[in-house]
Amino acid sequence: MFIEGDNLDALKLLQETYLNQVKMIYIDPPYNTGKDFLYDDDFTEDTDAYFERSLQRGEDGERLIANTESNGRFHSDWLSMLYPRLRLARTLLRDDGVIFISIDDNELPHLLCICDEVFGASNFIASIAVQVNPRGRHLDNFVARTHEYVVIYGRNASNPKTMNGLNKTGRMLEEYDRADARGKYRLLGLRNRNQAFNPTTRPNLYYSLFVNPQDRTVSTTRSTRYTDEVLPITPDDIKTCWTWSKEKVEAESALLTAERTGDEWRIYRKDYLDGADGVATTMPKSLWTEKEFSNDYGRRVIKQLFGKAVMDFPKSVELLEQLVRLGTTDGSIVLDFFAGSATTAHAVMSVNAADGRVRRFFLVQLPEPCAEESEAHKAGFSNIAELAKERIRRAGRKLEGDAGLTTATVDTGFRVLTVDTSNMKDVYYQPDAVKQETLHGLVDNVKDDRSDEDLLFQVLLDWGVDLTLPIASEKLRGKAVHFVDTNALAACFEPGIDEAFIKELAARKPLRAVFRDTGYGSDATKINVEQIFKLLSPGTEVKSI
Numbered sequence: 185m186f187i188e189g190d191n192l193d194a195l196k197l198l199q200e201t202y203l204n205q206v207k208m209i210y211i212d213p214p215y216n217t218g219k220d221f222l223y224d225d226d227f228t229e230d231t232d233a234y235f236e237r238s239l240q241r242g243e244d245g246e247r248l249i250a251n252t253e254s255n256g257r258f259h260s261d262w263l264s265m266l267y268p269r270l271r272l273a274r275t276l277l278r279d280d281g282v283i284f285i286s287i288d289d290n291e292l293p294h295l296l297c298i299c300d301e302v303f304g305a306s307n308f309i310a311s312i313a314v315q316v317n318p319r320g321r322h323l324d325n326f327v328a329r330t331h332e333y334v335v336i337y338g339r340n341a342s343n344p345k346t347m348n349g350l351n352k353t354g355r356m357l358e359e360y361d362r363a364d365a366r367g368k369y370r371l372l373g374l375r376n377r378n379q380a381f382n383p384t385t386r387p388n389l390y391y392s393l394f395v396n397p398q399d400r401t402v403s404t405t406r407s408t409r410y411t412d413e414v415l416p417i418t419p420d421d422i423k424t425c426w427t428w429s430k431e432k433v434e435a436e437s438a439l440l441t442a443e444r445t446g447d448e449w450r451i452y453r454k455d456y457l458d459g460a461d462g463v464a465t466t467m468p469k470s471l472w473t474e475k476e477f478s479n480d481y482g483r484r485v486i487k488q489l490f491g492k493a494v495m496d497f498p499k500s501v502e503l504l505e506q507l508v509r510l511g512t513t514d515g516s517i518v519l520d521f522f523a524g525s526a527t528t529a530h531a532v533m534s535v536n537a538a539d540g541r542v543r544r545f546f547l548v549q550l551p552e553p554c555a556e557e558s559e560a561h562k563a564g565f566s567n568i569a570e571l572a573k574e575r576i577r578r579a580g581r582k583l584e585g586d587a588g589l590t591t592a593t594v595d596t597g598f599r600v601l602t603v604d605t606s607n608m609k610d611v612y613y614q615p616d617a618v619k620q621e622t623l624h625g626l627v628d629n630v631k632d633d634r635s636d637e638d639l640l641f642q643v644l645l646d647w648g649v650d651l652t653l654p655i656a657s658e659k660l661r662g663k664a665v666h667f668v669d670t671n672a673l674a675a676c677f678e679p680g681i682d683e684a685f686i687k688e689l690a691a692r693k694p695l696r697a698v699f700r701d702t703g704y705g706s707d708a709t710k711i712n713v714e715q716i717f718k719l720l721s722p723g724t725e726v727k728s729i
Contacts, residue, residue, distance in 0.1 A: 185544070185545070185546045185547070185598060185599050185600075185601065185651060185652050186523070186526075186529075186547045186548075186549070186569075186572070186573055186576065186598055186599070186600045186601070187546070187547065187548045187549075187600075187601045187602070187603060188548075188549060188550075188551055188569045188600065188601070188602045188603065189548070189550065189551070189602055189603025189604070190550055190603060191269060191521035191522065191548040191549075191550065192268060192269055192272070193603045194521065194548040194603055195269060195272035195273060195276070195521060195548075196272060197603070197645060198276060198546075199272065199275060199276070200645060200646075200648045201644070201645060201648045201649065201650060201651060202276050202517070202546075203275060203276065204275070204276070204277070204278055204279070205276065205278060205517055206276040206277050206278060206281055206517045206518075206519045206546075207277075207278055207280070207281055207282070207511065207512050207513065207516035207517055207518070208281065208282055208283070208284070208507075208508070208511035208512050208516060208517075208518045208519070209273055209276070209277065209281070209282075209283040209284070209518075209519045209520070209521075210283075210284045210285075210286075210504065210507055210511075210518065210519075210520050210528050211273075211283075211284075211285050211286070211520060211521060211522045212285075212286040212499060212520075212522050212524060213266055213285070213286075213287070213522045214262070214522075215287065215288050215290055215291065216259070216262040216290055216291050259291070259294055262291060262294075263294055263298055266295075266298065267298050267302070269521065270298065270299065270302045270303075271302055273519070273521065274302055274303060274339065276519065277339040278339065279339055279340050279343055280338075280339070280340065280343045280345040280346050281338070281339040281346070282309070282336060282337070282338050282339070282346050282347055282510075282511045283303070283336070283337050283338075283339075284334050284335070284336055284507050284511065285299070285334065285335045285336075285337075286332060286333070286334055286499065287332065287333050287335060288329070288332045288333065289329065292311070292333055292335070295335060296308075296311075296335065299335065299337050303337040303338070303339070306341065306342075307337050307338045307339065307340065307341040308336075308337055308341070309336040309337060309338055309341055309346070309347070310335075310336045310470055311333050311334070311335050311336070311470070312333065312334040312336065312468070312470050312471070312472055313331045313332075313333060313470065313471050313472070314331055314332055314333070314334055314472045314477050314503065315330050315331045315472065315473045315474075315477065315478060316330070316331060316332050316477065316478050316479045316500075317329070317330050317331075317478060317479060318330055318475070318478060334507070345513075347510050347511060348465065348509065348510055348511070348512075348513070349465025349466055349467055349468075350465060350466055350467075350468050350506075350509065350510065351465060351466075351509075352457070352465065352466050356466060357457070360455075360456075360457040362454075364454075366456060367456055367457060367458050368456065368457040368458075369454040369455055369456045369457060370454075370455050370457075371441070371443075371452040371453070371454065371455070372452060372453050372455050373450065373451070373452055374416075374426050374427055374428060374440065374451040374452060374453050375416040375424055375425075375426060375427070375450075375451065376389070376416065376424050376425050376426065376427045377424070378424070379418075379422060379424055381424060381425050382422075382423055382424055382425055383423050383425065386425045388429060388430075389416075389425035389426050389427070389428075389429060390415075390416060390423065390424075390425045390426070391404070391426070391430055392404075392406075392413050392414065392415055393413070393414045393415075393426075393433065393451055394406045394407070394410035394411065394412060394413055394414070395410060395411075395412040395414060395442040395449045395451075396409045396410050396411070396412075397411065397412055400441050400442045400443065401437070401440070401441070401442075402433070402437060402440040402441065402442055402451060403437065404430050404433055404434055412449055414442070414448075414449045414450075414451055419448075426451075428453070436453075439453050439454045440452070440453055440454075441453075441454065468506075468510060472503075472506075474502070476500060476502035476503075477500050477502055477503040477506070478500060479497055479498070479499070479500065481500040481501070481502060482495075482497070482498035482499050482500040482501065482503075482527065483495075483498060485498070485500075485501050485530070486498050486525065486575075488582075489575060489578040489579060489582070490563060490575075490578070492559050492563065493559055494525075494558075494559045494560040494563050494565065494571060495524070495525040495560065495571070498524070498525045498527055499524075499527045500527075501527055501530050501531050501534060504527050504528055504530070504531030505531045505534055505535050507531075508531050508532055508535045508543065509535060512535075512543050513541075514541040514542060514543070515541075515542055515543070516543045516544070517543070517544050517545075517546060518532050518543055518544065518545045518546070519545075519546045519547075519548075520545070520546070520547050520548070521547075521548040522548075522549075523547035523548060523549035523569075523572050524549065524568065524572065525568070525571060525572055525575050526547055526549075526572035526573070526575045526576050526579075528545055528547060529545045529547055529572075529575075529576045529579070529598070530575065530576065530579040532544075532545040533545075533576075533579060533580060533583055533594060533595075533596055534579075534583060536594055536595070537583050537586070537587055537594035540593075542595070544652065545598070547572065549568060549569045549572050550568070550569065551567040551568070551569040551570070552567055552568045552569075553566065553567050554566060554567055554568060554571070573600060576596075576598060577596075579596075580594075580596025580597075581596070583596060584596055599651070599652055601641065601651065604638075606631075606642075607630055607631055607634045607638050607639055607642050608629050608630060608631070609629055609630065609631055629701065629702075630700065630702075630729075636664065636666065636675075636677045637666075639675070639677050639700070639729065640655070640666050640668075640675050640677075642729070643673070643675060643698050643727070643729065644668065644673070647673070647696060647727075649668065649672065649673060649696075650669075653668050653669040653672065654668075654669055654670075655667070655668050656670075660676075660685060660688055660689060661684065661685045661688060663676055663678040663680075663681070663685060664676065664678060665689065667694070671692065671693065671694045671695060672694070672695050672696065673694060673695065673696040673697070673698070674689060674692065674694035674696070674697045674698075675697070675698045675699075676689070676698075676699055676700075676703065677699070677700040677703060678700075678703060679700075679702065679703050679705070680703070680705045681699060681703050681704050681705055681709060682705045682706070682709055683708075683709050683712060683716065686709065686712075686713050686716045686717075687716055687720060690716055690717050690719075690720035690721045690724065691720060691721070692721075693720075693721040693723065693724065694721070694724055695723070695724065695725065696724065696725045696726075696727070697717065697724050697725070697726050697727070698726075698727045698728070698729060699713070699726075699727075699728050699729075700728070700729060701728045701729060710728075713726060714726050
């Protein structure tokens with residue numbers, strides 16, 4: 185789903201339908217480097233008035249810089265823009281949800297402060313340094329920066345399903361050179377090699393273990409079978425400690441084995457290649473230097489899709505693919521409310537095509553105009569939202585073409601919605617101020633320029649129905665009826681509805697039915713509609729707008 189409009193309003197509208205349902209959020213907000221960032225939170229005024237009020241345009245119509253470092257509220261204005269959006273985003277996350285935020289040095293400390301407040305300091309997971317410009321930025325002072333950050337917070341970081349591991353590849357797999365009935369494994373020493381951990385600093389981790397010389401199994405107690413004592417002591421007689429407590433050794437003794445080196449026993453634990461889910465994974469590191477994650481790769485993909493660099497600093501698709509693999513599972517919703525060139529959508533579709541799973545992307549992008557001198561404008565794109573939608577289409581076609589060479593399939597379809605004002609007419613008068621000659625204009629409460637689809641999506645939002653469900657239109661007794669997800673909802677907004685039509689629709693037994701308040705052919709039909717449904721389809725919830 186692609187939503188065109190201000191992301192603050194979009195996040196508010198998504199609250200009812202997608203509360204606690206989003207598995208992963210990724211955002212690449214404006215970095216507040218002294219250039220413009222525009223997020224209009226007031227839709228009650230026109231654009232010119234907004235530009236003047238926010239000091240972005242003077243009385244002579246000349247555009248001003250919105251947020252320069254000379255502004256006394258330089259950081260505060262940026263934080264005021266981001267804070268409410270993060271608050272709304274948090275409520276959309278599942279308990280095992282995770283948010284990734286791209287940022288640079290300029291606002292990193294302030295971002296961490298508001299994320300600590302919004303998500304809780306205990307839910308901070310990491311700040312990953314990603315090398316996005318190996319050559320360094322030549323305009324920097326004193327130090328040429330080569331990296332940016334991906335800040336990670338969980339909705340509940342204590343939930344073990346918050347993040348996945350990364351698949352082990354290459355030389356990692358070669359380390360698993362042993363096997364038993366459970367599978368391949370490697371041996372890791374149980375003794376802590378850091379000599380700062382010793383009987384003085386970790387007295388609970390310094391204790392004796394006993395080995396059975398016949399089968400090399402390990403126990404915490406001496407017996408007729410477990411006869412050979414082993415202490416965590418280095419070859420040069422320095423006392424250290426074990427990495428496991430005595431209780432953990434007793435609970436996980438099946439993972440321990442001993443091997444003789446000379447006259448001494450050494451204790452090891454088995455580290456299996458495949459986890460409990462049968463997948464070989466490892467934790468991601470906090471420094472990512474892979475060349476595929478650089479912005480050069482992001483620009484290269486844009487050039488491949490459009491023939492020219494229509495975006496200045498697009499994120500690498502490979503970088504976003506990595507985050508999607510870390511933050512999602514089958515059936516996950518991925519939300520990006522600073523969509524930019526829609527790299528997130530491209531990455532979600534690409535990962536789906538690679539592993540055959542189904543993840544959905546929800547993107548939000550302000551229709552920010554493309555500068556006339558920009559490559560995007562020269563290519564025919566009036567605003568960034570139009571560019572983002574076209575990027576998804578072109579990326580989808582490429583993925584479909586690549587999948588056509590194999591047996592893989594990939595779903596690249598998406599639905600486009602636009603944030604707008606209410607479908608209902610505005611009320612300007614107090615009841616006692618209404619005059620007789622104005623009553624005729626109040627008969628129909630729906631704005632004249634609104635379509636059936638506009639009304640349908642308002643109903644979906646009001647009822648909290650998934651906005652991406654399939655919609656089919658049929659004719660019943662000559663009137664158009666919109667069926668959402670076959671029978672989850674039936675909507676008819678045409679005039680002249682009679683009881684015969686109501687009975688035929690009720691026979692379909694939809695879960696919900698909605699009509700336009702002015703659509704009934706007679707007062708009798710309007711009065712009887714609920715009774716007809718109670719008789720023929722008592723489980724249907726009926727509503728008029």
